[in-house]
Amino acid sequence: MSRTQNNEDAGSDSIVSPGTSNEVCRLTTKIPPFWPEEPIIWFAQVEGQFMNAGITADLTKYNYVILQLHQTHLREVKNIIVNPPTTGKYEILKTELVKRQSDSKELKLKQLLMHEELGDRKPSQFLRRLQGLAGPDVSKDVLTRHNMDKPLTTKS
Numbered sequence: 001m002s003r004t005q006n007n008e009d010a011g012s013d014s015i016v017s018p019g020t021s022n023e024v025c026r027l028t029t030k031i032p033p034f035w036p037e038e039p040i041i042w043f044a045q046v047e048g049q050f051m052n053a054g055i056t057a058d059l060t061k062y063n064y065v066i067l068q069l070h071q072t073h074l075r076e077v078k079n080i081i082v083n084p085p086t087t088g089k090y091e092i093l094k095t096e097l098v099k100r101q102s103d104s105k106e107l108k109l110k111q112l113l114m115h116e117e118l119g120d121r122k123p124s125q126f127l128r129r130l131q132g133l134a135g136p137d138v139s140k141d142v143l144t145r146h147n148m149d150k151p152l153t154t155k156s
Helices: 003-009 039-053 058-068 071-076 078-082 089-115 123-134 140-149
Strands: none
Touching: 039 058, 039 089, 058 089, 071 078, 071 089, 078 089, 089 123
């Protein structure tokens, strides 16, 4: 059976000339693991993969994303996964995941700054400790400014 005949059997109207093919060439879609510290950047990577692979269907995008989320992050959007919207699943999941990750990061930083104490450490050691706990996204200036407003307490 010739290539043209196969295409006609498959319902294709295109004409195939020697050396060409009307078969769709899809790239393997490799979605990177979810990056909770930078969900906006992660979604940009994911959307680049979707574009390269020609994925435009809302449900397909939605399913790719939920397959990449760890249990911890699935819990954060459980209400969307258990009761998905009828339309716009991907965009709603994306918006809520970014929002909830940002809220979560802000809350963690607030708790860190409220509860961490100088103790027996030198101020420079304390600052390094805060930087280690806060992560690379939080600048030294933010931590220093916050702690200048807070009385330094030591362990008794």
